[in-house]
Amino acid sequence: MSELHYKFPKGFWWGSAASATQTEGAANIDGKGENIWDYWYELQPERFFDGVGPKNTSQFYYKYKEDIKLMKEIGHNSFRMSISWSRLLPNGSGEINEKAVQFYNNVIDEFIKNGVEPFVGLFHFDMPMELQKIGGWENRKVVYAYEAYAKVCFELFGDRVQKWFTHNEPIVPVEGGYLYDFHYPNEVDFKKAVQVGYHTILASAKAIKAYKEQKQKGKIGIVLNLTPSYPRSQNPADVKASVLADAFFNRSFLDPSVKGEFPKELVEILQEEGYMPTIEDGDLTIIKNNTVDILGVNYYQPRRVKAKEHLPNPESPFMPDRYFDNYIMPGRKMNPHRGWEIYEKGIYDILVNLKENYGNIECFISENGMGVEGEEKFRDVNGIIQDDYRIEFIQDHLKWVHQAIQEGSNVKGYHLWTFMDNWSWTNAYKNRYGFVSVNLNQDGERTIKKSGHWFKTVAESNGF
Numbered sequence: 001m002s003e004l005h006y007k008f009p010k011g012f013w014w015g016s017a018a019s020a021t022q023t024e025g026a027a028n029i030d031g032k033g034e035n036i037w038d039y040w041y042e043l044q045p046e047r048f049f050d051g052v053g054p055k056n057t058s059q060f061y062y063k064y065k066e067d068i069k070l071m072k073e074i075g076h077n078s079f080r081m082s083i084s085w086s087r088l089l090p091n092g093s094g095e096i097n098e099k100a101v102q103f104y105n106n107v108i109d110e111f112i113k114n115g116v117e118p119f120v121g122l123f124h125f126d127m128p129m130e131l132q133k134i135g136g137w138e139n140r141k142v143v144y145a146y147e148a149y150a151k152v153c154f155e156l157f158g159d160r161v162q163k164w165f166t167h168n169e170p171i172v173p174v175e176g177g178y179l180y181d182f183h184y185p186n187e188v189d190f191k192k193a194v195q196v197g198y199h200t201i202l203a204s205a206k207a208i209k210a211y212k213e214q215k216q217k218g219k220i221g222i223v224l225n226l227t228p229s230y231p232r233s234q235n236p237a238d239v240k241a242s243v244l245a246d247a248f249f250n251r252s253f254l255d256p257s258v259k260g261e262f263p264k265e266l267v268e269i270l271q272e273e274g275y276m277p278t279i280e281d282g283d284l285t286i287i288k289n290n291t292v293d294i295l296g297v298n299y300y301q302p303r304r305v306k307a308k309e310h311l312p313n314p315e316s317p318f319m320p321d322r323y324f325d326n327y328i329m330p331g332r333k334m335n336p337h338r339g340w341e342i343y344e345k346g347i348y349d350i351l352v353n354l355k356e357n358y359g360n361i362e363c364f365i366s367e368n369g370m371g372v373e374g375e376e377k378f379r380d381v382n383g384i385i386q387d388d389y390r391i392e393f394i395q396d397h398l399k400w401v402h403q404a405i406q407e408g409s410n411v412k413g414y415h416l417w418t419f420m421d422n423w424s425w426t427n428a429y430k431n432r433y434g435f436v437s438v439n440l441n442q443d444g445e446r447t448i449k450k451s452g453h454w455f456k457t458v459a460e461s462n463g464f
């Protein structure tokens with residue numbers, strides 16, 4: 001083999017990530033309760049690309065053995081999945097669904113048998129409907145329900161699962177559900193948005209506390225989508241706008257998760273504008289004392305920011321962007337399918353920030369990836385999708401991860417979003433992200449793409 005230019009540390013975690021709602025299918029089978037996605041799809045199917053909902057997705061529920069075998073085949077030593085809260089506890093609290101216990105036991109055992117370490121998330125956007133009926137994360141009772149659910153998961157699976165994640169991208173349900181209308185309950189209400197964000201952070205700290213109290217021997221963390229914030233210029237007004245965007249969209253969750261406290265800039269704004277959440281006695285101590293052991297970093301795109309040019313209309317609802325404007329950088333590189341900028345160095349800037357300002361916390365790239373529409377046209381005569389663009393995308397990001405490691409970053413792995421093409425929230429099957437294609441018309445037949453074959457060589461030689 002030719003010499004590796006980018007060699008990664010021994011034991012580097014190579015793999016991918018997915019979530020329960022996006023892969024399991026079997027949405028109303030074997031006692032699973034309804035979650036907000038099942039409910040919202042019934043209510044407004046037209047909000048989903050091509051009118052396709054989460055009922056079947058990629059059938060991991062039935063095909064997990066085949067899928068785990070394929071993961072192993074393409075070099076995975078680890079994989080992040082999530083537990084469906086409403087499968088395990090159909091009402092969100094109370095009665096445990098024994099069929100779900102059996103399913104997750106089987107899945108976890110199958111991972112271990114194949115030498116693929118399961119990283120397990122507790123919440124990936126899928127609030128059980130019974131709890132959403134009482135307000136979901138708006139309601140403090142849901143924090144307690146989540147805490148109880150987390151305890152059940154640790155008790156049932158903690159003997160084998162060594163890496164747990166309390167939330168995936170907790171800011172997304174805040175933005176989607178309470179600001180920008182892309183998740184149920186589709187409200188625009190900044191006051192509720194702040195309360196929801198606060199409750200998810202409190203819930204995370206309570207789950208961490210419970211995990212430690214159970215004397216479990218693994219690690220527990222959170223997965224955050226970090227979008228490094230870059231000012232248009234070094235002009236103080238642009239820089240200030242960028243600092244505030246960073247406080248709203250990154251530090252709002254990063255600081256309490258890793259440092260146990262909220263960013264002062266953000267608290268000041270919330271106080272001035274009258275949007276502080278309801279905080280009960282003792283909460284802040286729980287948050288302070290129960291920070292994460294490990295951080296998952298999802299990185300897709302940066303945020304470019306400039307100072308506000310026009311004052312917002314005082315009549316319009318409060319939005320974080322009252323404090324800055326997004327800025328479209330001329331000449332930026334784009335993924336036109338998803339409409340996201342591609343800026344590979346962003347991944348390095350995040351890792352440097354974690355090293356310098358967050359005690360070099362143990363972390364890994366828990367999602368990074370490229371969604372592409374119409375990949376079928378790249379399928380060759382042998383039936384393999386020639387996704388060279390994905391290989392280039394991964395490689396260009398990995399080079400920066402490698403650079404960060406050379407400079408002392410504590411980053412332990414790289415997981416692609418995602419293993420196989422899966423159902424993607426409101427975009428359904430529009431953009432494909434996987435190492436493996438899924439034939440939606442023919443019993444979900446799986447075929448490894450060129451990127452999957454390439455990834456195997458990377459994982460097996462620990463570099464490229």
Ligand code: BGP
Pocket residue numbers: 019022168169172225298338367371417424425427431
């Ligand atoms: C992240 C989510 C994933 C996944 C991914 C791709 O925000 O954690 O669940 O969906 O983004 O985004 P999308 O599916 O919206 O294209």
